[in-house]
Amino acid sequence: xxxxxxxxxxxxxxxxxxxxxxxxxxxxxxxxxxxxxxxxxxxxxxxxxxxxxxxxxxxxxxxxxxxxxxxxxxxxxxxxxxxxxxxxxxxxxxxxxxxxxxxxxxxxxxxxxxxxxxxxxxxxxxxxxxxxxxxxxxxxxxxxxxxxxxxxxxxxxxxxxxxxxxxxxxxxxxxxxxxxxxxxxxxxxxxxxxxxxxxxxxxxxxxxxxxxxxxxxxxxxxxxxxxxxxxxxxxxxxxxxxxxxxxxxxxxxxxxxxxxxxxxxxxxxxxxxxxxxxxxxxxxxxxxxxxxxxxxxxxxxxxxxxxxxxxxxxxxxxxxxxxxxxxxxxxxxxxxxxxxxxxxxxxxxxxxxxxxxxxxxxxxxxxxxxxxxxxxxxxxxxxxxxxxxxxxxxxxxxxxxxxxxxxxxxxxxxxxxxxxxxxxxxxxxxxxxxxxxxxxxxxxxxxxxxxxxxxxxxxxxxxxxxx
Numbered sequence: 436x437x438x439x440x441x442x443x444x445x446x447x448x449x450x451x452x453x454x455x456x457x458x459x460x461x462x463x464x465x466x467x468x469x470x471x472x473x474x475x476x477x478x479x480x481x482x483x484x485x486x487x488x489x490x491x492x493x494x495x496x497x498x499x500x501x502x503x504x505x506x507x508x509x510x511x512x513x514x515x516x517x518x519x520x521x522x523x524x525x526x527x528x529x530x531x532x533x534x535x536x537x538x539x540x541x542x543x544x545x546x547x548x549x550x551x552x553x554x555x556x557x558x559x560x561x562x563x564x565x566x567x568x569x570x571x572x573x574x575x576x577x578x579x580x581x582x583x584x585x586x587x588x589x590x591x592x593x594x595x596x597x598x599x600x601x602x603x604x605x606x607x608x609x610x611x612x613x614x615x616x617x618x619x620x621x622x623x624x625x626x627x628x629x630x631x632x633x634x635x636x637x638x639x640x641x642x643x644x645x646x647x648x649x650x651x652x653x654x655x656x657x658x659x660x661x662x663x664x665x666x667x668x669x670x671x672x673x674x675x676x677x678x679x680x681x682x683x684x685x686x687x688x689x690x691x692x693x694x695x696x697x698x699x700x701x702x703x704x705x706x707x708x709x710x711x712x713x714x715x716x717x718x719x720x721x722x723x724x725x726x727x728x729x730x731x732x733x734x735x736x737x738x739x740x741x742x743x744x745x746x747x748x749x750x751x752x753x754x755x756x757x758x759x760x761x762x763x764x765x766x767x768x769x770x771x772x773x774x775x776x777x778x779x780x781x782x783x784x785x786x787x788x789x790x791x792x793x794x795x796x797x798x799x800x801x802x803x804x805x806x807x808x809x810x811x812x813x814x815x816x817x818x819x820x821x822x823x824x825x826x827x828x829x830x831x832x833x834x835x836x837x838x839x840x841x842x843x844x845x846x847x848x849x850x851x852x853x854x855x856x857x858x859x860x861x862x863x864x865x866x867x868x869x870x871x872x873x874x875x876x877x878x879x880x881x882x883x884x885x886x887x888x889x890x891x892x893x894x895x896x897x898x899x900x901x902x
Contacts, residue, residue, distance in 0.1 A: 474501025554584025573651025631667030694720030698807030
């Protein structure tokens with residue numbers, strides 16, 4: 436460890452943390468982030484006195500904003516009553532949260548298994564699907580450009596280029612299909628709806644090719660994901676129908692899309708009761724990120740199949756009372772404050788504003804989303820050819836510069852590859868959202884100018900006569 440233990444530099448970075456902690460999804464010697472010492476609503480407070488507007492809900496998880504008073508109070512009450520008991524014993528907060536999740540998802544007579552986060556929720560959902568189906572080694576179908584976690588099994592389930600080198604999909608019995616990526620449709624479809632239908636048909640084709648008796652489950656993200664693909668409305672209903680016909684369990688990964696992010700309690704609900712999956716995985720917004728908690732929600736059919744069997748799983752902290760108390764308070768806050776409907780309304784307004792940005796900035800190839808407070812801006816070098824700003828999943832230096840300039844101006848945006856991902860807390864004030872989009876407008880203008888200058892300098896003969 437470095438001998439420098441001073442708490443912060445001019446940008447609020449903690450030297451002690453940089454020299455002692457491994458940080459997720461970054462090159463370690465490039466980590467240079469401010470230390471956050473507090474927050475309120477959609478804003479974070481850094482150690483060097485800055486206020487930062489959070490336009491990504493951190494990792495798309497702080498749906499309730501930061502330090503929501505009702506959730507903080509619930510954690511305090513639970514800590515005074517009972518900090519911990521294993522799931523071998525009952526806990527009131529755990530039972531109450533499970534009942535509320537089953538109610539909001541309309542999984543009547545189903546069950547809830549609590550996990551520590553999203554990755555292990557997805558791993559356990561696959562385990563439950565295989566066990567309930569009696570297909571211990573059954574295939575699981577997922578899609579390219581998906582993300583289900585970074586543990587070995589979750590990475591194998593994911594279609595993530597960053598983890599492909601160590602994700603042995605065959606070892607984990609995972610099959611992958613092309614995504615419903617309408618902007619760059621892998622099936623060559625002319626319309627978004629046709630692309631969605633074709634993507635679902637491909638899943639059915641893979642089930643037929645391997646035999647339904649050998650396929651245990653299909654796991655997909657119904658809507659939002661960090662891959663930046665928002666599926667056409669034709670996709671999920673067609674997928675549900677195909678899996679139902681072949682008797683294959685459908686797992687909805689709602690880790691990111693749940694709890695109002697896409698304008699409903701859970702994204703699949705936009706398509707009605709007939710589109711209900713057999714299992715659903717949750718995390719992130721489940722506690723509004725106030726405490727680590729994930730869950731697998733199982734339908735009555737899956738629960739009945741597991742009922743007489745030994746459940747071959749064990750997590751010491753599953754259903755931790757402190758975390759369940761936070762989850763219960765979070766769900767109550769979503770309901771009491773009307774945040775699901777607010778996300779739907781404000782998300783549509785944000786989407787319309789982003790379409791206005793697209794009309795002004797040719798660097799924007801497409802804007803996706805609009806169902807709730809989640810949207811994707813895909814950046815391109817040329818709108819006509821749809822050439823991406825940078826090859827996936829690399830990020831162009833000009834986009835990195837945009838993020839740095841935004842942070843210097845007090846707003847934190849999230850980006851991945853050639854995508855800007857907007858997922859502000861559901862409690863963000865309309866004025867705050869407007870200010871962030873106005874800043875983004877100016878930054879995109881500068882980004883376009885930078886790209887134009889770079890393109891001009893790369894042309895043969897550019898740069899003028901030499902002396």
